Amino acid sequence: MQTEKVADHIINWLKDYTTKANMNGFVIGVSGGIDSAVTSTLCAKTGMPTLCLEMPIHQEIGQTTRARKHIEELSHNFANVSSLEVNLTPVFEEFRKGMPQHRETDSLDLALANSRARLRMTTLYYFAGLHKYLVAGTGNKVEDFGVGFYTKYGDGGVDISPIADLMKSEVYELGEYLNIIDEIMKAAPTDGLFGDSRSDEDQLGASYDELEWAMKLKEDGKTGADLTGRKREVFEIYSRLNSANKHKMVPIPVCEIPVHLKK
Template structure:
């Protein structure tokens, strides 16, 4: 892990040189992936790294975990509570759709959750522009393969330093980086709605996704779920379709 951390930190520094940016910003959620990234960018740019807490109806325990990560790795921080912004914007959109009798209750939870992720992305880029920083993503290999991220939300970033690492490898990185134990062991959650967890939403576990990505045999049911998630989310990873005009 020491060699891996050193290599990532050097890669991060190269990204700054190539882009002309001054530093890094990451959204800190209280989860293991953002905790690892916060530690990595702090090592890469000690004086020019920022962790941003972006609560939207966020449980106090998630905020507590976020603060523990911030304090332990010593990164500069900023808190932007977007709860009211989300409420005002989504309520307005809902009212307009209801006025046209076209409001779809079956997609209400997902639409509201995706708006949370996209508001957070917008806030991070606003902060990044202020400092001339790069927005650093927190997706790991399992999330990338299954598409477990919001398009133009938490998937809207400049660089992805841990996207080649499985969830189990991220846990090892977290232990090496001395991330708080309660953050390492908590159930992964994107904090998109009440009592939401990643594995409950995906229908499989990170351990099985990691095993599948490593070429191991897993139950057929889990294999089918993983491949379906991968297929459905291809549009998130592929370049945007572009019409080529006729000559």
């Protein structure tokens, strides 16, 4: 990948899109992970106002430490960057208390985790509305178009997706070029939605490198029938997630009414 040219292309695309949309800048949720670090840095490099929000909800301490350090670095290097911490833990707890009580299950854990992401989306759009900013998404290609590893109308609810055409490995290449802090570059990727240190790989059952390999194989029209061992296992994981999360990656179905029924 021609890393410098890719970075310049994204920065110019961000400036051009935002100017044509008659918007003032960007708001982005910074989590302490590589995707939000790269995206916020690219937004900052446009020279347009960039608001970085930290939105902890019972967050694991390592994630908040990395997020704060990245924001400090960004604010030091770019005069157009501002930041806020909005502690959503009390909001989340009130939401949880207001819901009907259910016994603890994996489904309940997932529903609450997705609710965290949607509370953050609502917060991002609150500030976007205040300042006439665009909400910048942080999803990469594997997450957004491969395995659907994001929350519908949560971190998937954005205005623009600067890095969604880049594989995770390519995001890391950009991270190195942009001098993202070592703590983030070396941290295991995590969505941070469960209040613990579980990684994306723990949840997905495969690493991003493995999923990239499977995604490229699938795009080449391969069925995986000739694979064995770990390769077959990874291909099946990718295929299962791609199928199960397809509803996130295609347009919302619209029930089209036959013309004769409208007469």
